[in-house]
Amino acid sequence: MSDPIRGQTAICGLGITEMGKVYGHDASWFAGESIRLAVEDAGLDKDDIDGLLVNPGITGMMGTGISIPLQGYLGLRNLRLLNHMNSFGATASAMVQYAAMAVHHGMANYVACIFSDAPLQQGGSAGAAYGGAGRRGPSGMASLMPAFGFYGANTSYALAARRYMERYGITNNDLGRVSVTQRRYAVDNPHATMRQPLTLEDYHNSRWIVEPFHLLDCCLVSNGAVCTIVTTAERARDLKSSPAYLWGMGQGHPGNFPHAEVEVGTTSGATIAGETAYKMAGVGPEDVDICEFYDCYTYTVLRTIEDYGLAKPGEAIGLYPEDPADPEAELPTINTGGGQLSSYYMWGMTPISEGVIQARGSGGDRQIEKNDVVLCSGNGGTLDTHGTLILSPNAN
Amino acid sequence: MAYDKPLPNPDENTQPFFDGLKDHKLLLQYFPSADHYQYPYSDRCYKDWSTDWEWRESAGNGEVYTWVRMHQLYHPSWKAEIPYTLAVVQLDEGPRMQTNLVNVPVEDIHVGLRVKVVFEDVTDEYTLPKFEPA
Numbered sequence: 001m002s003d004p005i006r007g008q009t010a011i012c013g014l015g016i017t018e019m020g021k022v023y024g025h026d027a028s029w030f031a032g033e034s035i036r037l038a039v040e041d042a043g044l045d046k047d048d049i050d051g052l053l054v055n056p057g058i059t060g061m062m063g064t065g066i067s068i069p070l071q072g073y074l075g076l077r078n079l080r081l082l083n084h085m086n087s088f089g090a091t092a093s094a095m096v097q098y099a100a101m102a103v104h105h106g107m108a109n110y111v112a113c114i115f116s117d118a119p120l121q122q123g124g125s126a127g128a129a130y131g132g133a134g135r136r137g138p139s140g141m142a143s144l145m146p147a148f149g150f151y152g153a154n155t156s157y158a159l160a161a162r163r164y165m166e167r168y169g170i171t172n173n174d175l176g177r178v179s180v181t182q183r184r185y186a187v188d189n190p191h192a193t194m195r196q197p198l199t200l201e202d203y204h205n206s207r208w209i210v211e212p213f214h215l216l217d218c219c220l221v222s223n224g225a226v227c228t229i230v231t232t233a234e235r236a237r238d239l240k241s242s243p244a245y246l247w248g249m250g251q252g253h254p255g256n257f258p259h260a261e262v263e264v265g266t267t268s269g270a271t272i273a274g275e276t277a278y279k280m281a282g283v284g285p286e287d288v289d290i291c292e293f294y295d296c297y298t299y300t301v302l303r304t305i306e307d308y309g310l311a312k313p314g315e316a317i318g319l320y321p322e323d324p325a326d327p328e329a330e331l332p333t334i335n336t337g338g339g340q341l342s343s344y345y346m347w348g349m350t351p352i353s354e355g356v357i358q359a360r361g362s363g364g365d366r367q368i369e370k371n372d373v374v375l376c377s378g379n380g381g382t383l384d385t386h387g388t389l390i391l392s393p394n395a396n
Numbered sequence: 397m398a399y400d401k402p403l404p405n406p407d408e409n410t411q412p413f414f415d416g417l418k419d420h421k422l423l424l425q426y427f428p429s430a431d432h433y434q435y436p437y438s439d440r441c442y443k444d445w446s447t448d449w450e451w452r453e454s455a456g457n458g459e460v461y462t463w464v465r466m467h468q469l470y471h472p473s474w475k476a477e478i479p480y481t482l483a484v485v486q487l488d489e490g491p492r493m494q495t496n497l498v499n500v501p502v503e504d505i506h507v508g509l510r511v512k513v514v515f516e517d518v519t520d521e522y523t524l525p526k527f528e529p530a
Contacts, residue, residue: 140410141436146402148496150482151470163462166507211465258492
């Protein structure tokens with residue numbers, strides 16, 4: 001039995017700014033561009049926007065991210081809903097979820113959900129933005145991290161990946177198959193930053209970051225913003241662009257408990273979030289046509305596939321061709337825009353934005369023909385937080 | 397050459413832990429009401445929310461939960477070590493801790509490898525708890 005809210009709300013507007021090494025603007029500016037594009041895409045007027053949910057990326061932790069003052073910057077004077085949200089990479093899903101519930105119950109009509117970030121500076125490295133080495137040193141036991149040489153999210157995920165790889169006999173070549181597959185999709189995505197085709201050899205030749213991760217196992221760091229506008233299905237039907245109807249929503253947050261009682265890093269919140277979302281949507285893993293998964297690392301994709309029940313534990317790699325660079329190879333319909341690895345890193349908005357594009361059928365050369373059920377994931381911390389959206393071009 | 401890597405920076409709550417390291421003792425917080433060892437430091441047990449606890453010395457035995465080789469340079473002082481091994485060790489008392497593995501060739505490292513703590517006096521003031529094969 002699906003839930004009565006299934007198909008009653010939709011994403012009616014999508015704004016994707018220029019992405020990547022776009023310099024000279026702060027996160028507010030990108031946010032402004034994204035909402036302007038989304039309002040135009042939906043065929044709305046600025047004054048129609050009566051809800052604003054914001055999620056800063058890493059600039060939120062650096063003190064230069066978007067927050068509540070964005071309302072003033074954008075001159076939104078009709079707000080009936082406003083919040084700055086954070087469950088890390090799961091936030092974008094959560095924003096859309098709370099927006100959907102709000103519009104469904106009449107608390108607002110058109111809620112703009114914005115992720116914006118601008119960590120890249122001209123002449124600075126991408127790693128510098130996330131490595132944390134430049135920040136003031138931690139105190140207490142946290143100070144042991146730099147003392148042992150632990151830096152950045154790359155390390156935490158590489159640790160999780162290693163445990164998974166040793167348990168299931170997954171190799172670097174397997175991770176490379178994910179990376180190369182996604183790049184093939186990015187080649188056809190005009191929003192993508194990395195559009196040069198890749199081979200497995202390129203993957204193996206890319207430098208080590210934290211072994212078992214090569215550079216090409218790790219997501220990009222991007223400047224840019226994505227805005228999605230959420231409204232009721234009834235309103236969405238009459239707007240300019242095709243709606244992506246919301247069929248299912250869910251969250252699951254296992255957290256991070258460094259203790260023998262809890263397996264960490266090798267399970268995600270997708271199991272719980274997925275179950276909730278599948279139930280609401282009245283679908284199961286066998287009905288999923290397209291997956292847009294949070295892919296901070298190649299490993300995250302394999303983990304997520306399995307936690308949504310799309311493959312048995314350790315068997316997600318079986319969905320990928322031996323050599324995805326082979327033009328004859330049939331690619332899994334997963335991360336069809338290139339994902340965070342190859343298109344752009346807008347935290348949880350990367351999978352949602354491509355999910356909306358696929359549900360609308362506007363993916364151009366990379367459009368997947370059967371798009372009735374599009375499963376999107378958000379993931380934060382080291383697999384600590386998780387959000388799920390199930391989108392469809394059909395209201396019912 | 398003087399030790400130039402980042403040093404621990406104890407605060408009031410964790411000073412006894414760092415003092416313990418200097419005495420070559422690995423101290424863990426023990427919360428009696430939940431019979432629970434906890435690491436890293438917290439003023440509350442996450443199992444039953446008790447705030448009643450004591451320091452207890454760990455036997456220092458455990459196994460490799462997972463491990464990686466760090467190739468990226470984030471702080472100049474690591475330049476000569478790269479690539480170096482980072483690990484998470486599962487202590488027999490329950491908690492897991494981030495650490496370095498020492499005295500072991502890379503090809504011998506694997507998940508499940510039994511290890512024991514070894515204390516490295518990096519300066520006169522600070523000692524780091526690292527692990528080597530048991």
